[in-house]
Amino acid sequence: MxxxxxxxxxxxxxxxxxxxxxxxxxxxxxxxxxxxxxxxxxxxxxxxxxxxxxxxxxxxxxxxxxxxxxxxxxxxxxxxxxxxxxxxxxxxxxxxxEVPVCIALTRVNGVPRLTVVHWPVAGPAAEVTFGPYLGGAKTRLAVSALDRVLPLRYTDDRLAGCQRDLARVRGIDLADREVLLTTILAVLHRQNPQIDAVRDQLADLRDRAAGRLAFELAARIQQEIEAIDWVVAEQRMTAPxxxxxxxxxxxxxxxxxxxxxxxxxxxxxxxxxxxxxxxxxxxxxxxxxxxxxxxxxxxxxxxxxxxxxx
CATH class of the missing domain: 3.40.1440.10 (GIY-YIG endonuclease)
Structure with a gap:
């Protein structure tokens, strides 16, 4: 050599x-x-x-x-x-x-949802899309991270059973929908104060899980933190x-x-x-x-x- x-x-x-x-x-x-x-x-x-x-x-x-x-x-x-x-x-x-994907914001019965879709985006138009990102698994982890700390799904006024109980425990209801959505959009638009807040919340949840010896959960949350960093990183080599x-x-x-x-x-x-x-x-x-x-x-x-x- x-x-x-x-x-x-x-x-x-x-x-x-x-x-x-x-x-x-x-x-x-x-x-x-x-x-x-x-x-x-x-x-x-x-x-x-x-x-x-x-x-x-x-x-x-x-x-x-x-x-x-x-x-x-x-x-x-x-x-x-x-x-x-x-x-x-x-x-x-x-x-x-890595598979090229986007994060799409859609509404189901008026409730906003984030989904990961292939890029270029085909089918019915979403309300807004973010990306493209490389890596479907990482992007889904990022969506999971956002759902963990900003759970839009609990703002559905038609929740039933355990979902309604979980929403009550989390202290989330229909009135929180726009605040949660605004924060999620700010993160995906790469606004640093909201990114830092989400990262801090995830880090706190990770540390608390590790303190309870829930190491698998702590590892999963760490992966979600890294996924958030991936999707908000500056990237100009491919524009939508x-x-x-x-x-x-x-x-x-x-x-x-x-x-x-x-x-x-x-x-x-x-x-x-x-x-x-x-x-x-x-x-x-x-x-x-x-x-x-x-x-x-x-x-x-x-x-x-x-x-x-x-």
Whole structure:
């Protein structure tokens, strides 16, 4: 196995993102995602463990490229989008196993309900949808978390039997419906005060369960907390509906370009060029993407410095 490219690894941040390996002919060998770019990329030169099939790829790597993402969720979407358009030789699958879903707000007999539906959304239109998110299981856990601390189902004026008794024990009735719904919508709209309040309530329930030695329940609530973090994480790589766009950033003689189609960032290219040649591309970059493009180009320029690979 080849020597670890320490100069490149030192430039990689400890942040979520997507990385790409290239060979001496400039061909893409592999695209992957990481929670910690430096740790994940460095692992290819240490212990591949369950990725033994990649051992023959590592000596062929002569270039490392990377993009920093705002969250692990965002990096998961970017990896998926890129692999759906072009899959390098050493990638076994098009993307992760996560299923794209949305959270839909519907009303049954006037009572609001949250349900997880496949994306793109088909069938009768919901009152509002949130997402898309990658991972049906995680998204359902997030809905379960919201129901645990903001139980809209108990605001139904037609409850019977044990459901009515549970609503009474929880101190919830029809009058609480709009307050609960407003808080849920604020969480799904990524408003931090409401997110923090829900997370704190869940953490309290988890700790109380653990204190009663109800460790399975405590573990379930912990999973729900992590699921809430997943669905509220910043994610711009896939929008529910969006225009086409070209995103460009330049630094240290390197032009980094991203292609957006239908709201999905699905292309990523890099090439050497002078600032004057890059300027027309930079001028076309939407202002909302300018910071992301500049940051990506700065990292790309550092990773592409001569002598950074063995």
């Amino acid at each position: 080849s020597t670890a490219p320490r100069a490149v690894l030192a430039q990689l941040p400890r942040a979520p993102g997507v990385y790409r390996f290239r060979d001496a002919r400039g061909r893409a060998l592999y695209i992957g995602r990481a929670t910690d770019l430096r740790s994940r990329v460095g692992s290819y030169w240490s212990d591949l463990r369950d990725r033994r099939h990649l051992r023959r790829m590592v000596p062929q790597i002569t270039g490392i490229e990377a993009v920093v993402c705002a969250s692990v969720h965002e990096s998961t979407w970017l990896e998926r989008n890129l692999l759906e358009r072009s899959r390098p030789r050493w990638n076994r699958a098009v993307g992760g196993a 509906a969006g225009d086409d766009a070209e995103i460009h950033g330049w630094a240290d003689g390197l032009l980094v370009s991203f292609r957006v189609r239908g709201g999905r960032v699905c292309g990523w290219e890099q090439r050497r060029c002078a600032r004057a040649d890059a300027q027309p591309y930079l001028d076309r970059t939407p202002a909302a993407w300018a910071e992301f493009a500049a940051r990506s180009a700065e990292l790309g320029g550092r990773l592409a410095q001569p002598g950074s690979m063995p």
